Amino acid sequence: MTEFYEQVRDRFLRYVRVDTQSQAGSDTAPSTMKQKDLGVILRDELISLGVQNVTMSDECCVYGTIPSNLPENAGKSVGFIAHMDTTPDASGTDVKPWILKNYQGGDILLNAEKDIIMKNEEYPNLNKYIGQDLVFTDGTTLLGGDDKAAVAAIMTMAEYFCKHPEVPHGPIQVGFTPDEEVGRGTENFDIERFGADIAYTLDGDALGGMCYETFNGEEAQLVIKGLSVHPGTAYKIMKNAVEIGGEFMSMLPAFERPQNTRGREGYYHPFVFEGTVEKTFVRCLVRDHERDLFENRKTYIEKCVDQLNETYGEGTVTLTWVNQYFSMREAVKKVPYMIDYARQAMRDCGVEPFEIAMRGGTDGSWLSQKGLPCPNITAGYENAHGRFEYASIQAMEKNVEILIRLLKIFAENA
Ligand SMILES: [Zn+2]
Numbered sequence: 001m002t003e004f005y006e007q008v009r010d011r012f013l014r015y016v017r018v019d020t021q022s023q024a025g026s027d028t029a030p031s032t033m034k035q036k037d038l039g040v041i042l043r044d045e046l047i048s049l050g051v052q053n054v055t056m057s058d059e060c061c062v063y064g065t066i067p068s069n070l071p072e073n074a075g076k077s078v079g080f081i082a083h084m085d086t087t088p089d090a091s092g093t094d095v096k097p098w099i100l101k102n103y104q105g106g107d108i109l110l111n112a113e114k115d116i117i118m119k120n121e122e123y124p125n126l127n128k129y130i131g132q133d134l135v136f137t138d139g140t141t142l143l144g145g146d147d148k149a150a151v152a153a154i155m156t157m158a159e160y161f162c163k164h165p166e167v168p169h170g171p172i173q174v175g176f177t178p179d180e181e182v183g184r185g186t187e188n189f190d191i192e193r194f195g196a197d198i199a200y201t202l203d204g205d206a207l208g209g210m211c212y213e214t215f216n217g218e219e220a221q222l223v224i225k226g227l228s229v230h231p232g233t234a235y236k237i238m239k240n241a242v243e244i245g246g247e248f249m250s251m252l253p254a255f256e257r258p259q260n261t262r263g264r265e266g267y268y269h270p271f272v273f274e275g276t277v278e279k280t281f282v283r284c285l286v287r288d289h290e291r292d293l294f295e296n297r298k299t300y301i302e303k304c305v306d307q308l309n310e311t312y313g314e315g316t317v318t319l320t321w322v323n324q325y326f327s328m329r330e331a332v333k334k335v336p337y338m339i340d341y342a343r344q345a346m347r348d349c350g351v352e353p354f355e356i357a358m359r360g361g362t363d364g365s366w367l368s369q370k371g372l373p374c375p376n377i378t379a380g381y382e383n384a385h386g387r388f389e390y391a392s393i394q395a396m397e398k399n400v401e402i403l404i405r406l407l408k409i410f411a412e413n414a
Pocket residue numbers: 083146147180203204
């Protein structure tokens with residue numbers, strides 16, 4: 001056990017008790033004001049540790065800096081980002097964390113009164129944590145390991161460097177963001193204010209995971225204009241937008257749906273279809289890891305639309321592309337050492353790294369696109385977004401070691 005065990009444990013238990021559930025569809029920033037309760041705690045804690053230039057913005061982004069102690073302030077400015085909100089998918093109110101020490105396998109009784117049992121056979125990931133100390137809930141709320149396990153690890157890393165000025169390191173930037181779970185995590189994140197040259201988000205389950213590749217994505221929105229007349233007198237007049245929408249759907253390849261693809265395979269995903277004979281609206285996601293395949297998919301949709309307009313008359317179908325993002329791979333490719341160093345840090349700490357090609361985007365995809373290369377490394381929690389979420393204290397402790405080792409590698413190479 002290292003000095004970090006108790007530090008990271010106590011922090012984690014404090015943070016998860018604060019309700020920070022975000023809310024989709026809210027028009028405020030942050031989406032829920034209660035996230036600021038944790039924002040203030042984190043801001044004050046950074047200040048008390050001796051982290052400098054600490055602020056919390058009105059939108060609940062918390063920033064802080066540990067300046068370089070290398071000669072001439074050398075070194076790349078390395079950022080670490082974690083989100084403080086929890087998902088709207090499960091309650092985050094009145095979380096009651098408790099610790100099962102030295103887990104020996106088998107089922108876990110989360111709540112005797114309500115007879116809530118976590119079955120080992122339903123959650124075989126428990127077997128990875130035999131002998132470790134695990135934090136569970138009472139089975140009525142989520143835990144919030146996603147992403148407070150990462151918040152606690154980053155904070156404990158910050159404490160280490162503040163307490164050990166003799167350990168050489170370059171500039172370190174710390175960032176905590178709201179609203180990641182509702183897709184607005186970077187909406188108000190000020191990259192310039194943050195001040196990092198490169199950064200890592202910490203999020204996702206079992207330790208060792210590294211993600212620097214995400215989907216390229218965009219959404220096609222089709223507005224289909226029909227012409228409605230009484231069906232009794234529709235002969236050669238009616239143009240049925242519902243049927244034209246259906247025709248569009250039938251053009252999409254059946255094997256390239258989310259439910260029929262995995263790994264690095266892309267897809268088309270129509271997810272809204274609503275309308276009448278007069279007007280029908282279709283929304284369809286297009287996703288692919290490979291940039292050229294992604295562009296091919298978009299071209300295919302455009303061809304489908306052209307074809308329909310040819311058949312039903314120019315202007316029948318209008319296509320708009322929205323919500324575009326690109327894989328962070330392009331941005332990270334320019335700074336390959338980020339991945340090499342992270343891999344090395346994990347190995348040095350006895351964790352075997354593995355790579356994840358994310359079938360989605362991350363906050364890091366947006367930041368990378370805006371100019372801050374930002375791969376993700378996992379945070380060490382399990383079963384996120386539900387009542388059976390748990391986190392290992394040893395995993396969080398290990399994560400602190402990895403972050404410290406990573407920063408030492410950066411310093412050695414400065
Ligand atoms: Zn998360």
